[in-house]
Amino acid sequence: MEKNTATQILDVAQEMVRNRGYSAFSYADISKQVGIRKASIHYHFPSKDELVKELVKRYREGMMRACDRITQSNTKPDQQMFQFAHLYRNGLEEKQICLCAMLAADYEVLPQPVRDEIQTFFHETEAWLTTLLQQGCDAQHWTCQPSVEQEAKGLIAMLQGAQLLARSAAGTATFEQVVYPLLAAKFPSR
Numbered sequence: 001m002e003k004n005t006a007t008q009i010l011d012v013a014q015e016m017v018r019n020r021g022y023s024a025f026s027y028a029d030i031s032k033q034v035g036i037r038k039a040s041i042h043y044h045f046p047s048k049d050e051l052v053k054e055l056v057k058r059y060r061e062g063m064m065r066a067c068d069r070i071t072q073s074n075t076k077p078d079q080q081m082f083q084f085a086h087l088y089r090n091g092l093e094e095k096q097i098c099l100c101a102m103l104a105a106d107y108e109v110l111p112q113p114v115r116d117e118i119q120t121f122f123h124e125t126e127a128w129l130t131t132l133l134q135q136g137c138d139a140q141h142w143t144c145q146p147s148v149e150q151e152a153k154g155l156i157a158m159l160q161g162a163q164l165l166a167r168s169a170a171g172t173a174t175f176e177q178v179v180y181p182l183l184a185a186k187f188p189s190r
Contacts, residue, residue, distance in 0.1 A: 006044045008034050018096035022106040049111045056117035059099045067128045077136035078187045089161040101160040126152045183186045
């Protein structure tokens, strides 16, 4: 793959999917924005399904890099929790929601390889968050009920749901009003 053109295609496709969803973009849309022919897109990504699979893989890897940066920040667990929430808030500033949340809405029409990548995204994100929650529990900063795994799933659902609410309210203020007071109450600074 020629990195520059393929990256441009993925960048444009990611923006489109995070704004419109899976069914509401086409190679013609990408072609117009990148300034190349549809045949050139097919050269890099023979089908829309392959493009979206690569898009989710890239997004998943980016999320894991962001989570690793949070871990390496050596801040307290409660601060890391807020840094994690900021990842979701920051997308809203660009008027975008989580790629995998957007695609999950279309889950039934997605091909299995894309579904597998989405499941891997959620599994890896939940595993990272579970580790963070467990660290906070071990340090007696907070408790997780009924389990750290359930708490991780609930937090991801809250963050993605807050993105949807904020999107319909056309601003990050709704996200901040929903998420940050709940995080501050559940994960107090120590």
